[in-house]
Amino acid sequence: MRASDWCGRGARRAVGALLLAMISVTGCAAGGAAASADGGPSAALLPAAAAYVDAVAARDLDALVAAFAVDGVVVDVQRRIVGRDAIREWAAREVIGGGLPVDGVVELSPRVQRVRVHWAPAGSAGWAADYTFTVEGREIVEADLQHAR
Numbered sequence: 001m002r003a004s005d006w007c008g009r010g011a012r013r014a015v016g017a018l019l020l021a022m023i024s025v026t027g028c029a030a031g032g033a034a035a036s037a038d039g040g041p042s043a044a045l046l047p048a049a050a051a052y053v054d055a056v057a058a059r060d061l062d063a064l065v066a067a068f069a070v071d072g073v074v075v076d077v078q079r080r081i082v083g084r085d086a087i088r089e090w091a092a093r094e095v096i097g098g099g100l101p102v103d104g105v106v107e108l109s110p111r112v113q114r115v116r117v118h119w120a121p122a123g124s125a126g127w128a129a130d131y132t133f134t135v136e137g138r139e140i141v142e143a144d145l146q147h148a149r
């Protein structure tokens with residue numbers, strides 16, 4: 001009996017996303033983005049973190065800002081950007097137009113997710129970075145963006 005005979009499409013997707021997350025956490029992923037069973041770059045991410053990653057990929061400033069709580073915070077290395085208006089200005093200047101493939105999920109809990117990404121600002125080859133998203137519900141309350149250690 002094949003898995004498709006007893007599992008619905010949703011169950012197969014959930015199992016695929018779970019396996020992907022487990023591979024990424026254990027460091028066994030063979031490079032590239034943490035992709036979903038349906039090919040999206042953010043399946044193994046919490047919804048709020050996925051919204052950020054997807055917004056960067058889509059170059060969608062409004063969606064990126066909407067991923068944050070009204071009083072959300074971005075810590076960009078040592079700079080602290082507070083509130084949606086300030087996040088909008090920062091993202092328009094420094095984020096939208098860049099690339100952000102997810103290399104792996106490093107930590108996952110109900111409120112905190114740390115991912116290794118390859119951040120490439122527009123016109124740059126980029127570098128590895130560790131992004132830690134703290135969420136409440138479906139909103140980011142803090143995004144701590146640091147160079148990889």
